[in-house]
Amino acid sequence: MQQLDDRLAEQVAVGDRAALAQLVDRHHAQIYRHACRIVRDAPLAEDIAQDVFVKLCSGAARFDAERGALLPWLLRITTNAALDAKRALKPVSDLSEANELADQRPDPHATAESNAVHAVIAQLPPRQRAAIALFYLEGFSMTEVADTLGTNSKAIEGLLSRGKTALQAALNPDAQKGYAA
Amino acid sequence: MTNNNDDTEFTHKLANSWTVPEISTDAKSRLLNAALPSPSPLKGEGTTPSPSPFKGEGRAEGKSEGKHNPKTHPKNNNARWYIASSALAAGLALMVFISSTKPVQNPSTPTEMAQLSDDELLNYVFATTTLEENN
Numbered sequence: 041m042q043q044l045d046d047r048l049a050e051q052v053a054v055g056d057r058a059a060l061a062q063l064v065d066r067h068h069a070q071i072y073r074h075a076c077r078i079v080r081d082a083p084l085a086e087d088i089a090q091d092v093f094v095k096l097c098s099g100a101a102r103f104d105a106e107r108g109a110l111l112p113w114l115l116r117i118t119t120n121a122a123l124d125a126k127r128a129l130k131p132v133s134d135l136s137e138a139n140e141l142a143d144q145r146p147d148p149h150a151t152a153e154s155n156a157v158h159a160v161i162a163q164l165p166p167r168q169r170a171a172i173a174l175f176y177l178e179g180f181s182m183t184e185v186a187d188t189l190g191t192n193s194k195a196i197e198g199l200l201s202r203g204k205t206a207l208q209a210a211l212n213p214d215a216q217k218g219y220a221a
Numbered sequence: 222m223t224n225n226n227d228d229t230e231f232t233h234k235l236a237n238s239w240t241v242p243e244i245s246t247d248a249k250s251r252l253l254n255a256a257l258p259s260p261s262p263l264k265g266e267g268t269t270p271s272p273s274p275f276k277g278e279g280r281a282e283g284k285s286e287g288k289h290n291p292k293t294h295p296k297n298n299n300a301r302w303y304i305a306s307s308a309l310a311a312g313l314a315l316m317v318f319i320s321s322t323k324p325v326q327n328p329s330t331p332t333e334m335a336q337l338s339d340d341e342l343l344n345y346v347f348a349t350t351t352l353e354e355n356n
Contacts, residue, residue: 057257064249064256072248076241085241086248093256157238176232177239204231211234 045110053100064093067111070178071118077173078122078166084129088121095121115178116188119170123189126166156210164203171196172203 045066051059071092076085095117096103103113161169167189174180174188175196182200186193327345337345 052257055257057253060257061253064252068249068252069244072244073241077239082242082244086245089248090252090255093252097256151238153234154238154240157235158240161239172235173239176228176235207235208231211231211238 042105042109046105049096049100049103049105049110052097053103055097060093060097063096063110067114068093070111071114074115074173074178075118075122077161077177078119078170079126080162080169084125085122088118088125091121092118112178112180112184115174115180119174119188123166123170153211157207160206160210164206168199168203171199172207175200176204 045063048059048063048066052063068089072085072089075088075092076082079085079088092114096114103110164172171185171189174185175182180188182193182196185200186196189196334342334345
């Protein structure tokens, strides 16, 4: 699996379009989902995923397989690109707020649990969303999350702990009611 | 161990609940074109000049790769007809313009003068008067 990625990355470095198509097939969906979880805006997440692969094409020669697998490397690029995109959107806050509000509307087809999770996620800052997605959904270690976000493990531990508490309340509302009673 | 189980259950629930919108269907193709653009959008297209003098002619339906002779291609005949008819129309327009600005008539007898229209007579009188004054 990892060897195939490494070989494909080498081929992409010399401009092999077929190899890039294979890498896109293998990882595009995951990269898009990760970007979407941070920015909470599907078209923007698609643009970010596209940028990640453009960066892969221009920087594939710099990828060192001995330092780690390709997918975590791509997810790190995605995280930084998504956080940069959120920062860049700050000046036009009306637009980003409109998108956030659109995302907060309950999806009639989603479960109550899913809507509750989205409501909690919407309240979290993008860095905390990124930390939670990387640690719980992408399988990064605490140190790797800290490296990706340019902070230390202690700070990440705090971010994750607070995020998890809030999300658990959304995922298990009955349990919370029980504790409260 | 309890923490690990707790984390696993939390992760599982979170993954199921933290859904994202579906990716658009053409996202992959757009991505490939942006990341590594192919030399031409269609295979063989655009690598040779179009045989027609009009941009875009002869490319329809991806037939530019075919073995057809550009000199006898029906689209080229259409182009020639278009050029010829345009030239003809321009010539006719020029003739009409020239005839409408014909020079002042110079009648030599009273009968010829009587045949002139009011405008032609006025032009004749004006031209004659100006010439005489100049002389």
